[in-house]
Amino acid sequence: MNHGSLPPGPPLPAFLQTIMWAVAPTKFGKACMDRYGSLFTARILGFGSIVYICTPDGIRRILRDDADNFDAAAANKSIRFLVGDHSLLMSEGAAHTRRRRVLMRPLHGDNVAGYVELMESIVEQEIRRWAGKSRIRLLERFQRVTLEVMMRAVFGITDSSRLDRLRVLVPRLLDINPLIILLPASRRRFGGLGPWAAFQRLLAEVDEIIFAEIAERRAAGGHQGADVVSILLARSDEDAVSDQELRDHLVTLLAVGQETTATQLAWFFERVLRTPDVLDRVVTAVGTGDWKFVDAAIHESVRVRPTTMDLGRVTKQVWQAHGYAFPPGTMFAVSLGLLHLSPDLHERPGDYSVDRFYPAEPPSTHFLPFGGGSHRCLGASLAMVEMRTIIGTILRHVRLGPARWRAERISPKGPMLVPARGTEVVVVENRLTEREPAWTAR
């Protein structure tokens, strides 16, 4: 047993590792995995030593069996200033369990099914803006669509001036200057001029809108809708939520649920449009309602092109695994991304090959797109329903082609890995605008 020492990793100076990690995290992680195996240590400025782990057994122990010995909130603390103290991302133990129970109901699959009609109309409205033969970047279109779904279906906001302001403010709010996240010392107002002061002004504006919405809905006694705000405001007993807690939940959902879904959708099209035989099969599956195949195509795109590679965890007590005794305070990167790209678990792991997920699914130990254990993604059902609905609606009305055949580079943007050209496509044919030529350009 190795006491006190950490697994080997690249011997490069920390600043070089940090640059490689920041510029090309997937390449960096894969190169380390090829060289050192499924357990290695990277040294990243601002974080110190991070132990990467991507064995199915190690991941299962951290997320499930030994989860009590790992702090997820400590690993998320760099965004506490955005999501707030009551956020699920900041909660552990009993408080976390209670908050999850409260949020579970509106995000449950049965409830989310009720959002589909509104989602379809939001996507159709977006598609009407796509002129035939034009080039568009799907990522920015999907960001608009998923924000709209979040505000109108998930939050139930109908006030048009609030929606208009949030459409402008939320993308700016979430485009946080990385300096603020990585360097807590930069969180100073500098006479109202620096990035922190600008962020604070934006946050105050968004908060004002959210609190106004909550106050109005509370005063009206909720409106018995199926959205998160209505359902949470209707809770009495010990599960009643305060305005501040509800605000923290809504901002958390915006922070973790909106751009992830938009980016994953962009990657789906980036991959599928470059694999014409799979595209044909997905179009047929949408026509026949074979959603199992569509899900397989989505899952495979999440496997080869994840929006984030790792989940952060910090040990509370000594943790013994793989011949090491990791001391308390050890920072782990639970690398779902590397697990999914491991050549030991997946044949030709770099290929986009839908049949590995269809008709049989891979074992859940080898593929965990939404994590696992007590912090498993609470929006998994919503994300899948939303991606299916958006993909289905687009493929029913529009024929798209890649703007170029070369794969788009994986490019880090904040905590997200996005297609470098934003999934640039050509609109080959748009039957929705051709049938209904009265679309309104913006």
Ligand code: HEM
């Ligand atoms: C394709 C899109 C998405 C992916 C790949 C994804 C993935 C994940 C993963 C891997 C986690 C686990 C984090 C951890 O264990 O530390 C997570 C947590 C979470 N996700 Fe998602 N997510 C997606 C969309 C959504 C959506 C649409 C929502 C809700 C609107 C959402 C809400 C959450 C919440 C609230 C948590 C924290 C759960 C907790 O800490 O108890 N996610 N997500």
